[in-house]
Amino acid sequence: AQSVSQHNHHVILSEAASLELGCNYSYGGTVNLFWYVQYPGQHLQLLLKYFSGDPLVKGIKGFEAEFIKSKFSFNLRKPSVQWSDTAEYFCAVIPSGGGADGLTFGKGTHLIIQP
Amino acid sequence: NAGVTQTPKFQVLKTGQSMTLQCAQDMNHEYMSWYRQDPGMGLRLIHYSVGAGITDQGEVPNGYNVSRSTTEDFPLRLLSAAPSQTSVYFCASSYSGGFLDTIYFGEGSWLTVV
Numbered sequence: 349a350q351s352v353s354q355h356n357h358h359v360i361l362s363e364a365a366s367l368e369l370g371c372n373y374s375y376g377g378t379v380n381l382f383w384y385v386q387y388p389g390q391h392l393q394l395l396l397k398y399f400s401g402d403p404l405v406k407g408i409k410g411f412e413a414e415f416i417k418s419k420f421s422f423n424l425r426k427p428s429v430q431w432s433d434t435a436e437y438f439c440a441v442i443p444s445g446g447g448a449d450g451l452t453f454g455k456g457t458h459l460i461i462q463p
Numbered sequence: 464n465a466g467v468t469q470t471p472k473f474q475v476l477k478t479g480q481s482m483t484l485q486c487a488q489d490m491n492h493e494y495m496s497w498y499r500q501d502p503g504m505g506l507r508l509i510h511y512s513v514g515a516g517i518t519d520q521g522e523v524p525n526g527y528n529v530s531r532s533t534t535e536d537f538p539l540r541l542l543s544a545a546p547s548q549t550s551v552y553f554c555a556s557s558y559s560g561g562f563l564d565t566i567y568f569g570e571g572s573w574l575t576v577v
Contacts, residue, residue: 390571391568392567392568451506455504456505
């Protein structure tokens with residue numbers, strides 16, 4: 349079975365700082381990768397996803413992520429964060445060949461942006 | 464287009480009570496699932512269904528029951544609520560379970576068991 353590890357549980361940044369949230373997965377085959385965001389009191393929303401092709405994926409709200417297969421990583425980046433980026437961020441993985449038992453999520457990173 | 468709809472949004476139960484969390488989707492998705500979200504634990508899969516009449520257990524199924532009589536609905540039943548089931552519950556749906564498409568989440572149901 350697959351697993352996901354998010355390195356930072358809490359991150360505090362100032363506005364305009366650059367962001368990188370780490371995500372590593374463990375699985376013996378090919379995978380699809382996702383980053384979800386959960387704003388306070390809201391449900392999960394998809395930020396971006398990687399299925400195949402260009403390993404640099406661009407998502408909504410200026411986020412991007414790079415899939416590095418050799419490192420089993422899918423780190424989330426944003427060049428300049430805003431106060432409105434304060435949220436919980438989840439990395440998730442599912443085997444490309446079919447994952448009937450659903451997405452496997454990391455434990456999440458709580459991001460706080462200080463004005 | 465309502466997407467994934469969960470009810471109720473908030474619920475307080477006493478230990479030993481039973482209840483059903485409702486989930487409905489209007490996207491004709493075959494795959495539906497229930498997750499629970501706990502602080503520091505991320506989301507963990509409770510049960511899932513790959514189509515009407517087919518359900519299976521996820522990572523943390525104990526104390527929960529599901530059925531899938533129609534494509535649209537996937538209710539989650541708590542048989543005898545325990546304080547350990549205090550959590551936020553999310554229903555999700557997709558065409559294929561996420562390996563070909565995006566998974567859509569409901570807005571969550573906040574459950575407290577006292």
